[in-house]
Amino acid sequence: MQKKIKSALISVFYKDGLENIIKELQQLDITIYSTGGTQQFIENLQVPCIPVELLTTYPSILGGRVKTLHPAVFGGILGRRDNETDLQEMKQYHIPELDLVIVDLYPFEETVQSTTDENLIIEKIDIGGPSMIRGAAKNHKDVVVIAAKKDYALLEQILKDQQGSTTLDQRRTFAIRAFDVCTGYDLAISNYFNQTEFANPFNKTKTVLRYGENPQQRGIFYGNLDEVFDKLHGKELSYNNLVDVDAAVQLMNEFNGLSNSPGTKTSLEKDDLGETVFAIIKHTNVCGIASRNTLKEAWDDALAGDPESAFGGVLICNAPVDKATAEAINEIFFEVLIAPAIEAAALEILQTKKNRILLIQKTSTAATHQSRSVLNGTLTQQNDTGNYTEWKEAGGRETTAAEKEDLVFANLVGKHLKSNSIALVKNKQLIGKGCGQTSRIDSLKQSIEKAKQFNFDLTGASLASDAFFPFDDCVKIAHAAGITSFIQPGGSIRDKDSIEYCKQNHLAMVITGLRHFKH
Numbered sequence: 001m002q003k004k005i006k007s008a009l010i011s012v013f014y015k016d017g018l019e020n021i022i023k024e025l026q027q028l029d030i031t032i033y034s035t036g037g038t039q040q041f042i043e044n045l046q047v048p049c050i051p052v053e054l055l056t057t058y059p060s061i062l063g064g065r066v067k068t069l070h071p072a073v074f075g076g077i078l079g080r081r082d083n084e085t086d087l088q089e090m091k092q093y094h095i096p097e098l099d100l101v102i103v104d105l106y107p108f109e110e111t112v113q114s115t116t117d118e119n120l121i122i123e124k125i126d127i128g129g130p131s132m133i134r135g136a137a138k139n140h141k142d143v144v145v146i147a148a149k150k151d152y153a154l155l156e157q158i159l160k161d162q163q164g165s166t167t168l169d170q171r172r173t174f175a176i177r178a179f180d181v182c183t184g185y186d187l188a189i190s191n192y193f194n195q196t197e198f199a200n201p202f203n204k205t206k207t208v209l210r211y212g213e214n215p216q217q218r219g220i221f222y223g224n225l226d227e228v229f230d231k232l233h234g235k236e237l238s239y240n241n242l243v244d245v246d247a248a249v250q251l252m253n254e255f256n257g258l259s260n261s262p263g264t265k266t267s268l269e270k271d272d273l274g275e276t277v278f279a280i281i282k283h284t285n286v287c288g289i290a291s292r293n294t295l296k297e298a299w300d301d302a303l304a305g306d307p308e309s310a311f312g313g314v315l316i317c318n319a320p321v322d323k324a325t326a327e328a329i330n331e332i333f334f335e336v337l338i339a340p341a342i343e344a345a346a347l348e349i350l351q352t353k354k355n356r357i358l359l360i361q362k363t364s365t366a367a368t369h370q371s372r373s374v375l376n377g378t379l380t381q382q383n384d385t386g387n388y389t390e391w392k393e394a395g396g397r398e399t400t401a402a403e404k405e406d407l408v409f410a411n412l413v414g415k416h417l418k419s420n421s422i423a424l425v426k427n428k429q430l431i432g433k434g435c436g437q438t439s440r441i442d443s444l445k446q447s448i449e450k451a452k453q454f455n456f457d458l459t460g461a462s463l464a465s466d467a468f469f470p471f472d473d474c475v476k477i478a479h480a481a482g483i484t485s486f487i488q489p490g491g492s493i494r495d496k497d498s499i500e501y502c503k504q505n506h507l508a509m510v511i512t513g514l515r516h517f518k519h
Contacts, residue, residue: 001167001168002162002165002166002167003099003142003165003166003171004099004164004165005025005028005030005099005100005144005159005164005165005166006030006031006097006099007030007031007032007033007076007096007097007098007099007100008025008030008031008032008033008098008099008100008101008102009033009034009052009073009076009077009098009100009101009102009103009132010022010032010033010034010038010042010049010102010103011034011035011036011038011052011102011103011128011129011132012038012102012103012104012149013104013105013106013107014104014149015037015038015041016149017149017152017153018041018102018149018152019045020152020156021102021152021155021156021159022042022045022047023045023047024156024159024160025047025100025159025164026047026048028159028163028164030100030164031050031096032047032048032049032050033049033050033051033052033055033096033098034049034050034051034052035051035052035053035060036060036064039051039052052073055070055072055073055076055095055096056070056072056073057072058070065127066128069127069128069131071093071095072093072094072095073098073132074131074132074135075089075090075093075095076090076095076096076097076098077098077101077132077135077136077139077143078135078138078139079095079097079139079142080139080141080142081097081142082142097142098136098143099142099143099144100143100144100145100146101132101133101135101136101143101144101145101146102146102155103129103132103133103136103145103146103147104129104147104148104149105126105129105130105133105147105181105185106123106124106125106126106129107124108121108124108125108126108185108188108189108192109188111124112188112192121192125189126185130182130185130186133145133147133178133181133182134178134179134182136175136178137174137175137176137178137179137182138175140168140171140172140174140175141168141171143171144166144170144171144174145171145174145175145178146174146178147174147177147178147181147182148177148181150205151174151177155174158170177206205222205223205224206220206221206222207220207221207222207223207225208220209221209236209237209238209239209242210236210238210239211238211239212239213239213240213243217239219238219239221237221239221242225237227362227363228249228361228362228363229338229359229360229361229362230359230360230362231357231358231359231360232342232347232351232358232359232360233347233350233351233356233357233358234336234354234355234356234357234358235354235355235357237336237357241314241335241336241357243284244281244282244283244284244313244314244335244336245314245336245338245359247281247284247285247314247416248279248281248314248315248316248336248338249316249338249361249364250383250416251279251281251286251289251316251412251413251416252277252279252316252317252318252338252364253364254412254415254416255277255279255291255318255412256318256364275291275292275293275298275428276291276292276293276294276295276298276317276318276319277289277290277291277298277317277318278290278292278295278298278299278301278302278315278316278317279302279315279316279317280302280303280305280306280309280310280313280314280315280334281313281314281315281316282309282310282312282313282314284416284418285416285417285418285433285435285436286413286416286417286423286430286433287305287306287309287310287313287433288302288303288304288305288306288307288309288310288430289302289305289413289429289430290302290304290305290428290429290430291409291428291429292428295317295319295320295321295322295325296322296324296325296328298317299317299325299328299329300328301429302429302430303332304429304454305429305430305431305432305454306430306433306450306454307332307454310332310334311332311333311334312333312334312335313334313335314334314335314336314337314338315329315334315336315337315338316337316338316339317338317339317340318340319339319340320339320340320341320342320343321337321339321341321342321343321346321350322343322345322346323343323345323346323349325346326342326343326345326346326347326349326350327349329350330349330350330352330353334356335356335357336356336357336358336359337350337356337357337358337359338359338361339359339360339361340360340361341360342358342360368382368383369381369382369383370382370383384415384516384518391487391510391511391512391513392490392510392511392512392513393508393509393510394490394499394502394509394510394511395485395486395499395502395503395507395508395509395510396502396503396504396505396506396507396508396509397506397507397508398508399485399508399510400508402427403462403484403485403508405428406425406426406427406428406461406462406485407425407462407464407485407486407487407510408487409425409428409462410423410424410425410430410462410463410464410487411423411464411487411512413425413430413433413464414433414464414465414466414516415466415516415518416518417433417434417435417436417466417518418435418436418518418519419435419436419466419467419516419517419518419519420434420435420436420437420438420439420440420442420443420465420466420467421433421434421435421436421443421465421466421516421518422434422435422440422443422444422446422447422463422464422465422466422474423447423463423464424447424448424451424458424461424462424463424483425461425462425463425464426456426457426458426460426461426462431450431451431454431456431458431461432447432448432449432450432451432452432456432458432461433446433447433450434446434447434450440465440467440469440470440474441473441474441477444463444474444477444478445477447463448477448478448481451481457482458481458482458483459482459484460482460483460484461482461483461484461485462483462484462485462486462487463478463483463485463486463487464486464487464488465486465487465488465489466489466515466516466517466518467488467489467491467515467516467517468488468489468490468491468492468495468515469488469492469495469497469498470492470494471494471497471498472494472497472498472500472501474498475498475501475502475507475509476501479501479505479507484507484508485507485508485509485510486498486502486507486508486509486510487509487510487512488509488510488511488512489511489512489513489514489515489516490511490512490513491513491515495511
């Protein structure tokens, strides 16, 4: 059932984007009520509006803390148009029906980020705004509520296309969005007073995906990808694409200067070491990665690490994609390419596949926390951004300079493989990996078999384990395959077994004290 908007209450902090709606309301001959700065903004557009004070018969008081908290306002919002008693009371007390409520909230989170002055922060706790939004959302059977400027464009289109009328489904959709806004706002205030960091993940732009992890599952993304990427080409990102893209971005962040280690430079930013990194992600695991002087060389060696698993993967690099690299990667099927830039000649090549997704990464910003549903609740934790600041040489000899670089590289890769994880690296190239196994020995055997499958020589290779070696069996198996240096967090009551084996066999082992489980 469509309802015609005859009157609107507008009171917003942010005025940008509002002008077109004001003019559309005027053209539709809709009566506008407003307050303070919004009223002045509307009048400056030469559009008449009625001050809310004429309804309440009270001015704004207590420094603006009380403006709209009055039965004349809330009665107009909450009055049920199909309830005769409500209508009689509204008539008795001269309360006008308010069919459209456009109200946003004071910038509480922005204020918290910009100042430590608690008085200023508290003054940005909105009272009337959430009350009006919730009231209008509750009464969405009769009232349209707009609680954020991101909904202005849709409202404007509806006003134009439907001549100021709305359907119940449209009003319900706006109401759901309004409740989400209030939920996020209240959570931000609660987080401030409780000194917690766990934000509401659902208080963001909502995008309905084609499906979830599988076609029988519904999928929704909450967030604004345009803040992170410029999409140059391809189909819409799927649920699985987004999961792998996130894994790829988190991995590459590690190689853009986020790691530390004693005795050697460990940042792999192009500006630092003069090298570039190319990585291939499949089902959130790294299946190929290499650091080289040129992007083409990095791609060739990343692909060589496991050319079978690379099929249908997500690619990411930390340098602009040139024509030579584009020609090489164009030879295989991949879902997504993420790069800081793509040269014009390279873009022409890569766009030859209609569905291939090409993303230019604008920022390395990623979520600070992870959430997952478990049982009848939700688990939330900080992202694993921890990297050791020093390590302990514990083996039969000191690590060489080349081994240090490979151990750092392997440790970062292993951190982004599903536990139990083993990463084998030689000359800053992933040559074997084992992941997602219930036994660390199985992961080690898997990594060795992968290396042998693609004809890599493991002699002198480095091994990273995401958790401690509970016994010396892993070290013995790895040594038999030719591996001569190890990096692990330590922490087992039997650490000495692995350490003693390394000492007896002149092998290098370093202990970081930092575990990297990943489920």
